[in-house]
């Protein structure tokens with residue numbers, strides 16, 4: 001039968017169980033041995049003690065004098081302890097404990113079975129359990145009673161699955177600082193001696209200490225230190241001694257200096273010149289011969305070496321000639337070849353192929369063929385004057401807006417409806433989506449699927465990533481950035497907001513949903529977009545069909561939100577409310593015909609979008625593009641990025657600088673809304689196909705800028721912040737768009753007047769929600785920042801403040 005796991009044993013044995021002290025480790029014979037060396041004084045004490053114990057014991061218990069004396073002997077004539085022990089041992093046993101649940105072999109092996117019962121041992125809060133640890137040359141310190149399984153007779157030489165592992169054969173160089181002790185084999189008893197032995201030894205130690213230190217406090221402290229310093233006291237020697245004490249030892253009165261444990265406060269005792277002779281106990285060697293694998297792993301014993309057993313085991317085929325000649329690391333790796341070819345961007349000059357191992361060279365050739373398309377020398381700049389080109393083009397206004405709001409308030413559906421009504425999406429595609437949505441029982445999501453295109457988003461019914469779609473009216477080219485509403489995706493929403501000129505906040509008109517939205521992301525999103533510089537906001541009070549186009553409900557939502565927007569420093573003239581229903585299309589692109597909505601005479605959603613004045617384009621400023629997405633892997637365009645141009649312009653052939661990686665790249669091609677173009681200007685969200693750069697240097701949120709006018713990397717800055725929560729000096733996550741690093745507010749310099757910006761109070765201790773302050777921020781790593789850039793501070797997944805960089 002395989003040895004039981006420690007956990008299983010722990011379940012089946014109880015410290016209170018009478019059998020715990022029985023068996024080989026304690027017998028009448030041994031107890032006799034223990035009294036062999038009694039002094040007169042011992043005999044006298046024994047006599048008195050026996051009488052007292054007998055008196056205290058229940059007469060119905062059948063306990064002999066020898067048993068009482070044995071107990072007294074081991075408890076150093078402590079009548080109380082002896083009585084407790086004898087009662088425990090001989091009193092009728094309490095009802096059997098219910099059988100513990102079996103632990104699976106997997107749990108046993110993984111050590112994840114049920115925890116040991118961990119019963120407390122009386123008078124001891126800390127106890128050393130050397131029985132397991134000694135097999136590995138160290139000891140285990142338990143802050144409570146050690147698991148029962150460590151102290152049972154069923155304990156093999158090592159525990160659990162590793163009981164037959166040849167520990168002793170571990171080669172010395174693998175041991176590090178460990179001093180292994182050879183397993184001592186089964187000996188029919190506890191490796192560390194019986195409980196009585198332990199108690200007797202402890203009492204002996206205490207006695208020795210008593211003679212040295214008289215103060216009771218010092219005594220306690222030293223006894224604790226002794227327990228802790230147990231590790232340092234020559235483990236190997238003690239292990240040998242312990243293993244020799246298979247029988248209960250006879251007790252000797254020893255002088256304190258002989259047996260006292262090492263006292264860390266006193267000078268170390270000089271080492272004895274010669275080691276005292278150790279008792280030799282022979283145990284049968286129960287270790288199995290090492291397997292071939294084990295021998296390979298751990299090395300061979302002397303015996304095996306002498307017997308000229310194989311000392312090494314060649315791997316198959318390694319003796320073959322071809323194997324010896326082939327060196328897989330000879331020459332560049334396939335990755336290196338691809339990278340070099342990409343970086344060069346020029347076809348490799350034809351050289352006479354070396355007759356080598358073939359594989360790497362063939363790959364290099366084929367990569368070079370592919371790399372023809374990646375020829376940097378062909379990326380010629382047309383050297384256009386982009387500002388003039390833009391003015392000549394008569395391009396429509398550009399407006400990018402981010403759709404924000406609490407999860408499930410209908411953002412994607414509303415945008416799907418907008419695109420459908422504007423015929424950006426044809427009827428056939430919508431029918432197809434409807435069918436697909438019906439098959440998985442989500443027909444109401446068909447319009448949302450126009451925006452939510454990934455299978456994850458469709459099956460979960462939740463937007464996960466920013467979706468980008470375009471549409472245009474007679475005056476404006478719009479880009480929709482549909483942000484996820486779920487709080488787990490707030491950083492994605494920040495990414496969307498960082499590319500937007502204005503925001504569309506979608507609110508469910510239903511009272512319950514509106515309330516939960518306020519507690520959730522409705523307000524947080526609005527604050528975030530404001531913190532990121534968005535000035536104008538359209539509020540779509542959506543799902544008006546669910547509240548029967550109740551005017552009072554609409555007014556209530558408008559009032560509550562207006563109060564909030566004002567506190568978040570949106571100007572009333574930049575806030576527009578629209579009552580609509582995305583699912584039915586009422587008031588989205590055309591006015592509703594529902595008679596219940598006759599009270600609403602204001603703008604449709606499309607009119608509201610048209611009436612927002614887009615942000616001013618900073619075309620003549622140096623280039624600043626925030627990377628919103630990175631695409632990798634195309635053969636012709638191995639690395640592409642997309643993102644909003646915050647300032648400046650780009651054209652094909654331009655060399656741009658990515659920050660903070662500080663790496664340059666060449667623009668190979670530009671695409672806007674799937675059309676190839678020669679240039680792009682501030683406000684647009686182009687896709688740039690790049691060359692001469694490794695993808696690792698381009699991350700979401702990085703800034704692509706003009707190498708002649710690069711953005712600075714900053715580690716410490718002053719910021720004017722608006723607090724949404726209480727702000728104290730301390731660590732925060734600092735966001736610059738999608739880029740974020742850990743940082744901390746090191747100083748609250750001043751509290752400012754919210755409207756005029758004047759200093760109201762110097763060195764405030766705390767900034768309350770709604771207050772504006774000047775603070776100093778230190779970042780763990782540098783971020784590309786410059787004056788006027790907006791940052792967001794979040795802590796524990798919550799937005800606590802937003803700031804404007806001052807320098």
Ligand SMILES: Nc1nc2c(ncn2[C@@H]2O[C@H](COP(=O)(O)OP(=O)(O)OP(=O)(O)O)[C@@H](O)[C@H]2O)c(=O)[nH]1
Nearest residue numbers: 407408409410411412413444462463485543582583
């Ligand atoms: N009755 C009614 N239901 C609507 C309306 N708009 C959306 N819904 C429903 O609301 C649910 C959620 O819509 P979504 O468009 O996925 O919501 P969302 O805000 O985009 O959700 P996330 O993107 O995951 O944050 C869907 O079942 C829609 O059919 C509406 O105007 N009226």
